[in-house]
Amino acid sequence: MARSWTLGLLLLVAILGGGLATLAWGDLGVGPRDLVTAAQGGADTKVTFVLERLRGPRLLVGIGAGIAFGVAGALFQTVTRNPLGSPDVIGLGNGAGAGVALATLLAPGIVPAPVGAVLGAAVAIGLVHVSTGLGFASPARVIITGIGVAAMALALTQYVVAVSLRDASSQLAGYLVGTLNSRSLGQAALIAVALAVLIPLTALLAHDLRMMDLGDQLADALGGNAVRTRTAAILLSVLLAAAAVSVAGPIAFVALAAPHIARRMSGTPGPHLPLSALVGALIMVLADFTVQHVAPVEDLPVGVITAGVGGLYLGYLLVTDWKKADA
C-alpha cells in the first residue's frame, strides 16, 4: 500500500517534469519563469501562442488521453482476466479509424473527425456485443469476435482510402496511428470533461471490480454481480478509450502496456487503476517530448513512438516474466 503511494507520487513528479521539459525545450521554449508570468496574465504573444496553440494543448491532450488509455486497459484486463486484453483488441481503434475514414473522405465537412471516431468505435463495440450472443459475459468470446470486428473495420478503412483521393488523407493518417500534432484547447477540454465524468464512475466500480479475479461464481457469492460488473467495466473502458481516440487517434500500446508497467513497478498482483492512469500519462508525455524535440523522429505521429517503444518494452516484460515463471 505504502509502496503504491510512493510510486504514485514519483510518477506525478515524472509527469510534471516531463511536461515542463516539453514546454521549455528548444527555440520556442517556455520556461518555468514564463509560465509564472503567463499565469499572472503578463505573458508576451510568443509565449501565449506556444502555450495556447502549439505545445500547451498537445501536452494536456497527451496527459488526458494517457490517463484514459491506462484506465481503459486496466479495466479491460481485469474483467477479461486476460493480460493481453485492451480495447484495441476488440476493435475499438480500428472501428474509430474506419469511422474517421468514412467521415473525412466520404462526407468531408459534414461529420467532424472526432465524431466519426466515436461513432466508428461505438459501431465496432456494438457489433462485438451483439455477435457474442452473450453480450460481454464471456471474456473469451468478446476477444475472439473483437478480433474479427477489428479486421473488418481495417478492411473498410483500406477500402475507403483506396477509392478516395489521397488529398484528405493527412488528417486520416493521424487517426490511423494516433497523433498529438496540432491539437486545440477544445480537444483538451473534451478529454478533461470525459475524464471528470468517467473516472469517478470507475472509482465506484473499483469496489466490485476487486473481486473479479476470484471468478464469476465467487464474485457473485461474495455479494457482487459478475456479469453486471464486467459489462459496466467494458463500457467504461470503451468510453474512456473512445474519448482518448477522439482527441488523439488510436495511439497504440498505451492501453495495453500501461497496466503491465504499473503492475511491474508496484508489485501488486492485479491491474492497478490509479497507477495505470499515471503510467499512461507519463508514456504519452515522454513520447510526445520525443517527437517534438528528438531530431531523427521529429514530427512523426506520437503513435509511431508508443508503438515502437511500448511494443519493445512490453515484449521485454513478457519475456522476463516468462523466464521467471519457468525458473
Add this chain to the structure above:
Amino acid sequence: MSAPLTEPIGSADPSSLRLAGATVAYAERPVLEGFDLEVSRGMFTAVIGPNGCGKSTMLKALARTLRPRAGAALLDGRPLAQWRSKAIARRIALLPQDPVVPEGITVKALVARGRHPYHSPWRQWLSGDDEVVAEALRATGVEQIADRPVAGLSGGQRQRVWIAMILAQDTEYVLLDEPTSFLDIAHQIEVLHLCQDMRDQGRTVVAVLHDLNQAARYADHLVVMDAGRIVAEGSPSEVLHAELVAEVFDLQAEIAEDPQSGTPMVIPVRRAGDQVIRS
C-alpha cells in the same frame, strides 16, 4: 443428535433457506424441475448422488449463482431475487468446486476477501475485520502460513485457506461444492472436521460429497439425489440402505456398521469372478 440452533439476533422469525418448485436449467436443458428442498438448520447436511444428478446445480441455486427459470430459492420465505446481493452474501456463503486463485495473492489477503459483503465503496475496511480474519486463520490452522502466496500451497492447505475465507464471510449458511475432491484422505477428513466445527459454531453447513461412507460418518443429515430429484432424506442410519445404494448408484453393496462411530458403511459386494487374494 442435538444440533445447536441459534436464532438470528434481534429477530423472532426463524431463518430458513429452501428451494420451492425450482426449475433450474443450463442453456435449454433443465437439470432440476419443480425441485423442493428445505435446508435443515443447524445441521451438517451432505448431498450425495451419482455424477450429473444435479447436486451442484441445486447448491448453486441455493446460493443465487444460478437463478431458477421457474419457482424460487427462498431465504426467510423471500425469493433471493428480491434480496440485495450483499445482504445475501452476509447470510449465505458458497465455496465453488474449483475456485480461481487470484494471481500473486497471499493467504491473509485471500481470507480478507471474505469480508467484502460487509464493505461498500465508502467503507473498505471495518474495525472488527482484522479480528474476524485472524479468527478464521486460527480456526483453520493456516495462521502460520498467512503471509505465503496461495499459489505455492499444497491442495490440502489451499482448501483450508478457502474455508478460512468462507469463515471470514461469517454467514449463517455455508454451502460447499465437493470440498473434498482432489484431496488425499487425511486432508479430506480434515475438511470434514472443519465442516463439523462450523456446525458446532451454530452454522448450517451443506456440502456436496462423493464418498458415501464419509457422508454417513461426518454429516448429521443426508440428501440423496438421482436424476434431478431427491430420492431420500434423513439421518444416515435412516437413509443408507442396500436397496437405495443399488437403485441410485447401481451398486450391489452391503451396509455394515462403522466400528468407530456406529454409522452405516457401504461395502461393495464382490463380483462373481473376483479373485480373493490373501497373503
